[in-house]
Amino acid sequence: MNMKPRSIVIATSLAMAATSMSATAASSYADQISGSGFGTSNNNMSQSQNQSNINVSTQAFAGAVPGQATTQEAVNAASLPSQSVINTTRPYQDIKTQDMMFGEQLFRGAFSTTSGSTFNDSYVINPGDNVQVRMWGAYQYAATMTVDPQGNIFLPNVGPVRVSGVQNGSLQNVVKSAVSRIYRSNVGVYASLEQAQPVKVFVTGFVKQPGYYGGLAADSVLSYLDRAGGVDPTRGSYIDIQIKRNGQMLQQVNLYDFLLAGKLQAFSFRDGDVITVAPQKKTFVVSGQVQNEYTFEFDVNDLTIGDVLQVSNPAANATNVSITRSAGRAQTAEYYSLxxxxxxxxxxGDQMVVTSDRYAGTSRCR
Structure with missing residues (x-):
């Protein structure tokens, strides 16, 4: 019969403790943000009264909490067990707010699993490639042959035919011309590239995962770079990528040509070729009222803001640009109309912000 009144006393006591705590916390926070009464006698008196008010009589706790419970003891008694506290750690990845290097968006895995076509006309045939040859009419023959280390395929009654170094688009004419020297008429010829040779290429320099990567001879340089994790955006160059064979540079790649104009020169890789990403060149940052807010890389001495605006593509309402640049320890700021x-x-190291002023010919200061 005494259990129900006892639970009412407990609830009332906890409510009084919580009310007193809330009032104390709210008063203290309000004083802090208003800056009134810190270190004064009035403030000390208020703190003394609050301390005396937070002692709560909890006789009904039957030994679980002392007869005169402090605020912390009352809170602990009313709180959930520690294992019931909700974990507020977010399982999400933080969003990158720093400026991204232009070109970094290329390497997200889209090229790493894409093999180049072996049937494009510009592909150059290499030793190890498979070539299919068919002959019909007065002489019939059909076979798939591998280009030997000397760069030849061998045709019966015709002999070796050199095809290494020949572009895929010219393969048919090369084989037909060789056969026509023996069979002048009544023999048809068809030759096609069936499969390109698998190769392994070194990718080194300023990439995320330098290594020795497999692919096809017709795979693009983008495929091999993507397999290596892409260019390191903090240290590597997107405009100076070199393809070397036996220590000699055969091709230099500027990925900005691909990003801005869609230009990417074809290249036939061989085993042991080396792709080297050079160190990062000079950079500038552009932001604000532009479509391409990035850090850009450049390696010319006559770059102008006009060039920057061409690649950053200002919004229609953009009117001005401010430039912040460092000169030793000092920083200077310049402001121009577009x-x-x-x-x-x-x-x-220049940092440019393109803005849209509401009133032409004026600048706003905050």
Missing amino acids: SEAQNVPVYN
Whole structure:
């Protein structure tokens, strides 16, 4: 019969403790943000009264909490067990807010699993490639032959035919011309590339995962770079990538040509070729009222804001640009209208913000 009144006393006591705590916390926070009464006698008196008010009589706790419970003891008694506390750690990845290097978006795995076509006309045939040859009419023959280390395929009654170094689009004419020297008429010839040779290529320099990567001879340089994790955006160059064979550079790749103009020169890889990503060149940052907010890399001495605006593509309402640049320990800021800024030079480390002023010919200060 005494259990129900006892539970009411417990609830009332806890409610009084919680009310007193809330009032104390709210008062303290309000004083803090208003800056009133810190270190004064009035404040000390208020704190003394609050301390005396937070002692709560909890006789009904039957030994679980002392007869005169402090605020912390009352809170502990009313709180959930520690294992019931909700874990507020977010399982999400933080969003990157720093400026991204232009070109970094290329390497997200799209090229790493894509093999180049062996049937494009510009592909250059290499030793190890498989070539299919069919002959019909007065002489019949059909076979798939592997290009030997000397670069030849061997045709019965015709002999070796050199096809290494021949572009795929010219393969038919090369084989037909060789056969026609023996069979002048009544023999048809068809030759096609069946399969390109698998190769392994070194990818090194400033990439995320340098290594020795397999692919096809017709795979693009983008495929091999993507397999190596892509260019390191903090240290590597997107505009100076070299393809070397036996120590000699055969091709230099500028990925900005691909990103901005869709240009990527074809290359036939061989075993042991080396792709080297050079160190990062000079950079500038552009942000604000532009479609391409990135850090860009450059390696010319006559870059201007006009060039920057061409690649960053300002919004229709953009009117001005501000430039912040470092000169030793000092920083300088310049402000131009877009028309005035066309020939202003850009230097390594410059930061440009394109803005849209509400009133032409004026600048706003905050």
